[in-house]
Amino acid sequence: MTIDPSQFRTPEQWRAQLTPQEYHVLREAGTEAPFIGEYTDTTTEGVYRCKGCDAQLFRSTEKFPSHCGWPSFFAPADAAGVRYVEDRSHGTVRTEVRCAVCDSHLGHVFAGEGYDTPTDLRYCINSICLVLEPTSE
Numbered sequence: 001m002t003i004d005p006s007q008f009r010t011p012e013q014w015r016a017q018l019t020p021q022e023y024h025v026l027r028e029a030g031t032e033a034p035f036i037g038e039y040t041d042t043t044t045e046g047v048y049r050c051k052g053c054d055a056q057l058f059r060s061t062e063k064f065p066s067h068c069g070w071p072s073f074f075a076p077a078d079a080a081g082v083r084y085v086e087d088r089s090h091g092t093v094r095t096e097v098r099c100a101v102c103d104s105h106l107g108h109v110f111a112g113e114g115y116d117t118p119t120d121l122r123y124c125i126n127s128i129c130l131v132l133e134p135t136s137e
Helices: 011-017 020-028
Strands: 046-050 056-059 082-087 094-099 105-111 121-125 130-134
Touching: 011 020, 020 105, 056 121, 082 105
Parallel strands: none
Antiparallel strands: 046 056, 046 130, 082 094, 094 105, 105 121
C-alpha cells in the first residue's frame, strides 16, 4: 500500500475535516495527553480505522494493556497499512508510525520493552487518530 494521491489535501481542507486537536496530532505529528484518549483502556472488539481517511489500521485482537497512557497494539492489521519514519525530534531516535494511505501521524512503535505479546513491538498510538468500528454481533 502506498500513499493514495486522492488523499492529498491542503491544510485548509484538513482543518475543515478535523478538530484543532485532531489536526495537531494527525497533520503536525503532535501527541495527545496520556490516559485521556477514548480508546486507551477500551476492550471493545472491532477494527481501528484512520480518522483521516478511514483506512483499516489495527484490530482489537492485536491490542493489549501496556498501561502507558495510549492504546497499544503489537502489530498493525496489515503491515502495508502503516509506514515508518525515523523521528529525531526529541533528542533521541524513535520510529514514527504513519497511515500509509493519507500519511497522517499515528504515534510511534517501540521494540524490546518486554511485554508478553507475540511480537516484541508496542505500537503506541494516539486515540485521537483512530475511529473504532465495533464488530457486529
